[in-house]
Amino acid sequence: MKLSKILLISLGFFFLQILMGKFLPSAMPIPNLILCFVIVGAFVEDDPWAWVLAAGIFGLIRDLFISMNVGLGTGALIAAVASMLLLKKFINSEHMLSSIVCAIVGSFVYIFTFWLLSKAVMGAYGISDVMKFFVLQVWMHIVLAFGIYYFLSRNRIIQRRNDRYRYYR
Amino acid sequence: MMRWIREHKLISSLLLVIIVTFSLLVTSIASAGSGNLVTRGINSVVSFFVKPVANVGGTVSDNVNGIFSYRSIMAENNKLKEENAKLKKQVVNLTLADNQLKELQELSKALNYTAETPEREIVSADVVAMSGTDWTNIFTINCGTEKGIKTGDAVIAGEGLVGRIIDAGKGWAKVVTLVDQNSSVSFKLKGNLEMIGIANEVEDGKMKGFMLDSSIKLENGEQLITSGMGMFPSGIDVGTITKSKYDKDSHLLTVLIKPAVDFKSLQKVSVIL
Numbered sequence: 001m002k003l004s005k006i007l008l009i010s011l012g013f014f015f016l017q018i019l020m021g022k023f024l025p026s027a028m029p030i031p032n033l034i035l036c037f038v039i040v041g042a043f044v045e046d047d048p049w050a051w052v053l054a055a056g057i058f059g060l061i062r063d064l065f066i067s068m069n070v071g072l073g074t075g076a077l078i079a080a081v082a083s084m085l086l087l088k089k090f091i092n093s094e095h096m097l098s099s100i101v102c103a104i105v106g107s108f109v110y111i112f113t114f115w116l117l118s119k120a121v122m123g124a125y126g127i128s129d130v131m132k133f134f135v136l137q138v139w140m141h142i143v144l145a146f147g148i149y150y151f152l153s154r155n156r157i158i159q160r161r162n163d164r165y166r167y168y169r
Numbered sequence: 170m171m172r173w174i175r176e177h178k179l180i181s182s183l184l185l186v187i188i189v190t191f192s193l194l195v196t197s198i199a200s201a202g203s204g205n206l207v208t209r210g211i212n213s214v215v216s217f218f219v220k221p222v223a224n225v226g227g228t229v230s231d232n233v234n235g236i237f238s239y240r241s242i243m244a245e246n247n248k249l250k251e252e253n254a255k256l257k258k259q260v261v262n263l264t265l266a267d268n269q270l271k272e273l274q275e276l277s278k279a280l281n282y283t284a285e286t287p288e289r290e291i292v293s294a295d296v297v298a299m300s301g302t303d304w305t306n307i308f309t310i311n312c313g314t315e316k317g318i319k320t321g322d323a324v325i326a327g328e329g330l331v332g333r334i335i336d337a338g339k340g341w342a343k344v345v346t347l348v349d350q351n352s353s354v355s356f357k358l359k360g361n362l363e364m365i366g367i368a369n370e371v372e373d374g375k376m377k378g379f380m381l382d383s384s385i386k387l388e389n390g391e392q393l394i395t396s397g398m399g400m401f402p403s404g405i406d407v408g409t410i411t412k413s414k415y416d417k418d419s420h421l422l423t424v425l426i427k428p429a430v431d432f433k434s435l436q437k438v439s440v441i442l
Binding site: 015050059068118122125 | 191197204208300303307
């Protein structure tokens, strides 16, 4: 996928993220759409750098607009995408069920890196609160990753030629 | 080097993003969460595009919720009608008190008396974005420095204290709530204004703190208000005590406080300037 298309879709997800806060019940955490998009994209596609760049840009925008300290979310997002590059070497990226592993590993790396960075910077948050949040949020990421994987993998399918009898007339 | 940058545009852009992020992180830590000119400028631009989206979302959400929660809205409407009738009766009494107040103000003006606590202006704002994707409790509102909002201002909702402003720019401001680990508040008992405590931790969505006087007896359900010491004005509802226990290790009477405000469903807030 081209970088411009990735950035455009990520921008759409950024605005959709804001809308989700208005519609989801108050007790539920909000799924991280940009995280799901970039980790599945980096997992499926061959060229990962565009996905890492998109993760960096939109992580930075999100940090600037919502977070207390700029850079924590960005670093966590880049680490999550980088973990996908490592995961690709161990599991089959062409199987749809791999998206579930991708969602779990990506979410865990994101949350754990975010917590480590915030602990280093602010020293405030406990790991138990973080893990409770992860357990509530990861199932939403699994569903999202499944859907995003389906749409991204369709781009990679080489369409079967239907005109095979054309040359035999 | 320029050739390498031209040949590896993506990687160069990524390195640039990482360098910018790192420098912004350093300045953010140095300023304890407050931004600088660059971050505020970027936020103002982002806020310009986000506000219409948030307004549309809020309007659609209100209408959809209205359809599905018709019964609760009717019940709330009836309750408000009764409350309105009571308030109308109170207005009559207040009108008489208003005349007395005017006399008092004229008298204080004649004597050149200056009040210790001047009246504070209140600005209403809508919640535009929440940090719901992680466990921090920070949100962004759609008003900022153009309305006089500045870092440190207290934020309230109808039920009570919400938090404080940590950064503000043109058209936006970031609020950290009371249930964030970086927040603390000094409170006193509504029933006994001499009993003061501090809440400086969070546990399972509730605030945790301690009383300065460990010998007092507390009951569950006691209401707490801000003490006025620190950054919050006095008299704002903080929450209610759900549990109190004497900690033998620290020799302090610890309390668990259920906040007065439901932070997850906040849509509108007010900022005390």
